[in-house]
Amino acid sequence: MATPATPLLKDELDIVIPTIRNLDFLEMWRPYFQPYHLIIVQDGDPTKVIKVPEGFDYELYNRNDINRILGPKASCISFKDSACRCFGYMVSKKKYIYTIDDDCFVAKDPCGKDINALEQHVKNLLSPSTPFFFNTLYDPYREGADFVRGYPFSLREGVPTAVSHGLWLNIPDYDAPTQLVKPTERNTRYVDAVLTIPKGTLFPMCGMNLAFNRDLIGPAMYFGLMGDGQPIGRYDDMWAGWCTKVICDHLGLGVKTGLPYIYHSKASNPFVNLKKEYKGIFWQEEIIPFFQAATLSKGCTSVQQCYIELSKQVKDKLGKVDPYFDKLADAMVTWIEAWDELNPSTAPVPKGAPK
Amino acid sequence: MAEFSVMEGDVDIVIGALQSDLTSFMNEWRPIFSRFHLIITKDPHLKEELKIPEGFNVKIYQKSDMDKVVGSSLTSRLFSGYACRYFGYLISQKKYIISVDDDCMPAKDDKGFLIDVVSQHITNLATPATPLYFNTLYDPFRKGTDFVRGYPFSMRNGVPCALSCGLWLNLADYDAPTQALKAEQRNSQYVDAVLTIPRGVMMPFSGINIGINRELLGPTLFPGLKLAGEGKFRWETVEDIWCGMCAKVVCDHLGYGVKSGLPYVWRNERGDAIASLKKDWEGMKLMEEAVPFFQSLTLSPAAVTAEDCLAEISTLVKEGLGAVNPVFAQAADAMTQWMQLWKKIGCGPSSA
Numbered sequence: 019m020a021t022p023a024t025p026l027l028k029d030e031l032d033i034v035i036p037t038i039r040n041l042d043f044l045e046m047w048r049p050y051f052q053p054y055h056l057i058i059v060q061d062g063d064p065t066k067v068i069k070v071p072e073g074f075d076y077e078l079y080n081r082n083d084i085n086r087i088l089g090p091k092a093s094c095i096s097f098k099d100s101a102c103r104c105f106g107y108m109v110s111k112k113k114y115i116y117t118i119d120d121d122c123f124v125a126k127d128p129c130g131k132d133i134n135a136l137e138q139h140v141k142n143l144l145s146p147s148t149p150f151f152f153n154t155l156y157d158p159y160r161e162g163a164d165f166v167r168g169y170p171f172s173l174r175e176g177v178p179t180a181v182s183h184g185l186w187l188n189i190p191d192y193d194a195p196t197q198l199v200k201p202t203e204r205n206t207r208y209v210d211a212v213l214t215i216p217k218g219t220l221f222p223m224c225g226m227n228l229a230f231n232r233d234l235i236g237p238a239m240y241f242g243l244m245g246d247g248q249p250i251g252r253y254d255d256m257w258a259g260w261c262t263k264v265i266c267d268h269l270g271l272g273v274k275t276g277l278p279y280i281y282h283s284k285a286s287n288p289f290v291n292l293k294k295e296y297k298g299i300f301w302q303e304e305i306i307p308f309f310q311a312a313t314l315s316k317g318c319t320s321v322q323q324c325y326i327e328l329s330k331q332v333k334d335k336l337g338k339v340d341p342y343f344d345k346l347a348d349a350m351v352t353w354i355e356a357w358d359e360l361n362p363s364t365a366p367v368p369k370g371a372p373k
Numbered sequence: 374m375a376e377f378s379v380m381e382g383d384v385d386i387v388i389g390a391l392q393s394d395l396t397s398f399m400n401e402w403r404p405i406f407s408r409f410h411l412i413i414t415k416d417p418h419l420k421e422e423l424k425i426p427e428g429f430n431v432k433i434y435q436k437s438d439m440d441k442v443v444g445s446s447l448t449s450r451l452f453s454g455y456a457c458r459y460f461g462y463l464i465s466q467k468k469y470i471i472s473v474d475d476d477c478m479p480a481k482d483d484k485g486f487l488i489d490v491v492s493q494h495i496t497n498l499a500t501p502a503t504p505l506y507f508n509t510l511y512d513p514f515r516k517g518t519d520f521v522r523g524y525p526f527s528m529r530n531g532v533p534c535a536l537s538c539g540l541w542l543n544l545a546d547y548d549a550p551t552q553a554l555k556a557e558q559r560n561s562q563y564v565d566a567v568l569t570i571p572r573g574v575m576m577p578f579s580g581i582n583i584g585i586n587r588e589l590l591g592p593t594l595f596p597g598l599k600l601a602g603e604g605k606f607r608w609e610t611v612e613d614i615w616c617g618m619c620a621k622v623v624c625d626h627l628g629y630g631v632k633s634g635l636p637y638v639w640r641n642e643r644g645d646a647i648a649s650l651k652k653d654w655e656g657m658k659l660m661e662e663a664v665p666f667f668q669s670l671t672l673s674p675a676a677v678t679a680e681d682c683l684a685e686i687s688t689l690v691k692e693g694l695g696a697v698n699p700v701f702a703q704a705a706d707a708m709t710q711w712m713q714l715w716k717k718i719g720c721g722p723s724s725a
Contacts, residue, residue, distance in 0.1 A: 128483065151664060152576035154538065154544060154633050155560070162562055164555065167548040167607065168577030168614035170660045183509065190510060193522040200519065205510065207517060209566040219571040220506035222523025244578050256523040275509055293524075306506065 021372045026140045028053040031114040034106035038062040039120065044071050046123050050134050054116075057106040059084075062098055069305075079105060091359075094352040099245025101254030103225070107232065107239050108357050114143060115236070116229040121284035125187045138278035139182045139229035142212055146176025147272020149217040153199050157212040157274070176214075180235040180271035181262060184227035185209075186282040191224045193299070194253075194292035197285065206256075212276040217267045220309055223259020225281045230262075234271055236361075237321045238262040240353040242346060249342050250301070251294030260309040265324040297340075304339045308332075322354050329354075379495045385467040386491070387412045389458030390475055391605060393421035400426055401478045405489050409471075412461040417448050417611075434460055445716055451707060451714075454603060455580065455610055456596035459711075462587065463719055467642035469495060470585040473638055474607070477549065477582060480542045480639035483563045494537045494584025497567055501531025502630020504572040512567040512632070531569075535589040535629035536620060539582035540564075544640040546579045549608035552646035567634040572625050575668050578617020581607065582638045589629055589678040590714035593620045599702040600655045606644035611656035615704065618667040623682040626672045655700075662697050666690075683712055 023343050035041065038061045044051060048071070056076035060068050064080035084105050085092045100119065107115055116136055125133045145159040150173050158174070165174055165308050190205040194324045215221050230239060238261050241254035266273050312331055318324040333347035386409050388395075395413070399406070403426075410430050415423055417436035418437050425431060439448040439460055452460045458472055471491050500514040505528045513520045513529075520529055544552075544650050545560035552558075570576050585594060598615035670689060676682045687708040694701035 054433040150668075152570055152574050152633075154540065154576060154579065156561075156564060160562075162558065162560065164545070164547055164551050164558070166577050166579065167546050167551075168579070168611060168617075168660055169548075170664045171657060172661055173664075180723075183511065190518070191522050192519060196519050196522075201516065203519065205518065207515075207565055209511060209564060210562055211564040211566060214508075215507055216571055218573050219507050221509060221519050224522070252522065259523075275507075299526065302523065303527050304526050315476070 026137060027114060030112055031116060031140070032057050032110040033114055034059065034103055034110065034117040036061055036100040036103035036106070036119060037068060037120045039194060040051065041068060041070050041120060043120050043123060044074065047178065048073070048167075050124070052135050054136075055112070057110055058248040059103050059106045059123055061100060061102045068148065080110070087360075088356050090351050091356040094240070094243070094349040094356060096241065096244045096248070096254065097246040099243040099251055099254060100225070101241035104239055104241040104258070104353075107236055108360050110232060113231065114140070114229065115231050115232050117225060118280065119226045119282075122186070122280040122282055125279045125281035133278050133280075135184060135227060135278035135280050136229075140273045142182035142277075143179050143229060143231055145179065146358070147179045147214040147274055148176045149267070149272050150212050152216055153213075156276070157214070160212060177270050177272045178231070178234060178259040179274055179290030180231050180266050181223075181273040182360075183221075183273065183275040184229070184278045184280060185276065186224075186226060187279045189282040189285045191282075194288045194295050195299070197288035201288070208279060209276065212274050215263070215273045215275055218262050220306065221273075221275065223262065224256050225258070226282065227278070228255070228277055235262055235266060235321055236327055237354055237357045238265045240325075240350060243342075243349050248299055249340070250297045252291060253295070253298040256298075256302070260305065261325065261328055264309055264312050264314070264328065268318065269321070269326055272287060301339060305336065308335055322358065325354055326351060380395065381408050381410070383468045384409050384491065384495065385412050385461070385470050385634065386410070386470045387403045387414065387458050387461030387465065387470050387476055388475055389472070390415045390419065391454065391457075391629055392475055393680040394424045395475060396424050396426050398475050398478070399429060403428070404487065404492055404546070405479060410467075412465060414457040414461045416454055416457045418454070423616055424455045442718060447710060447714070451601070451711060452597045452607060453609070456599070456612055458580075459594065459596040462585070463714060464712050465587060468586065468588045469498060470587050471495075472580065472583050472585070474581045474640070476641045476643045477541070477638040478641060480637045482637070483544075483565065488636050488638075490539060490582065490636040490638060494539065497537035497632045498534050498584050498586050500534065502569040502624070502632055503528065504516055504535040504569050504630045505532075507571055508568075508680065511634070512569070515567065532628050532630045533586070533589060534569075534632055535586045535624050535637060536631045536670040537584035538576075538578060538631065538633045539584070540634065540639060541581060541640040542637050544642060546581055546607065546640075547605075549649040550657075552608065556646065563637065567632050570631045570633055572619070575621055575664060576631075576633065577614050577620055578620065579715075580613030580617075581640065582636070589679075590620065590623070592683060592712055592719060593623050593679045593711045595619075595683070595708060595711040597707045597711070598659070598700060599703065599707070600659075600700065604649065606649055608644065608646060609656070611659060614660065615663065618663065619683070619686050622670050622686065623669060623673065623679055625681065626676060626682055630647070635672055659698060659700060660693060663701075666693055680712060680715070683708060687712075
């Protein structure tokens, strides 16, 4: 039985969990999650009752709630896809978010000790990132590490960390073609490192085990239009990751990846995945160069401003790839409008407009 | 543990000797080094005779040998101290060079096995690098892993890896102030990863434990930045950091990759960080100028070989940094002299 760790930021962090099945996995996480408030976003049939294990403090939203709260703006929240989780980010009132999938369990480190993933994410978020120069000993703020010889002293303060991207033991986050070719491959390698993804470098962000500073980057964490009625699935977190990284680079915020690990237990059906990802596999060839070349104007000083500008570029440059991106660009704007409506104190005030 | 089988005929192990008695060093490395050809280059300022145990296939180059090849003034200018190893890079005719400092021993991995640095460096060099997009499971070509969801298929071939930068357990490669402040700190974190440094990203390249594809890089690793107060400990130099930044610019421009991570070596105690602190912080101050300079450097499309790239970089260094500190202007001159030597003695233009 895992020993409960000292809760860190328990009044400042919400745990957002999308689910369509049940929340039995919470039992294993109880020692670590119980002190925190949970936001459960129920996807799929709203008449189904999701049973939450006793003793957790939570709020639960199903599709009816989303429609009621957002009205016509609910169109930006995906249906029948775990992308709906971003609704949870929007309604949260906390500074930090941790999101985890319902098939992710507590992993063990090489010594056999249970890993408190949440504690590691908090450590990652509370210590600076170093995106301007790569430190070969990885996170210099970790106990036992430091900046190496040659690392400029002027860069050693780092920048605030906006995102902490954790990894997965057992079932790795492969795409459908790779799953089909390597159905039995399991990730058994525990890489004992946290590192900052350098400025200007994009990465495939996975939403299975992810934490972020909602105050710093929340509005960029839109998980797009996926699932029912959409031509694509399993690119929700990827989309959020590309937008988030471009904006973090622009605003001088850091993104970390590496520890903590969770144990990913369920391999989804690769044939189902292939159908969902199919278009994405072609589209990502255009999307990634688009984001790699994307620049934001100096006037964009808030996340919302950056995001709106990015949505215009998406419409302009990716609209040609498929009409889906037109819709997505519109949905990005709707998302920001909905975010600002639900979070009025953080909405950027346009110059000259009365408060 | 590395999976790639190494052809002995492809590899030179180049050791710069900064101490005369290499007996225990060579004996510790015997299980790993003994089947390869070794080039040992002796620091021209080291007066004592080198002591090397029997049983190695080794060629030694001392000051007199270097003088014969390049002339005594160039020996002194280019190959003093840690830079003596570059003579080995110049003289080698092999595809791969592995180089470790003479105060390093083989380390053990997290399972207690002796780490074969040669095998790991060669594996790193012989498998593609992936600088165009970051793979969150690190090196996708390692056994038991792959590219993750969202990694573009068009980028999955990767690019040739030109440089492999290993790490250090025990005494990590910190600068003197850091080591002096954290006198008891030793690196015990074995991070089981190799990763590609993304394109356009600069890093502090440590020369302590490296693998080089000499065919690809040619003269790219060179002795250039010599500090006025340069000393006999790594804390008192930045020549490798300088040449590493040039090398990264060259690799990014030519479409080659640079990997960092495994293998680890065990680095022994040597020197006194606090004593080194008394020397001028010259190197630290120079980095403040050098790093932004290299981060903003772009080369022209006309530069299609490593030689072309280096020629452009030396001109740009002279123009951009020469006025900031004479050390930079001297480094640019050293690069020019090095390239002339390479043309004469190295194996001609490297592959583009």
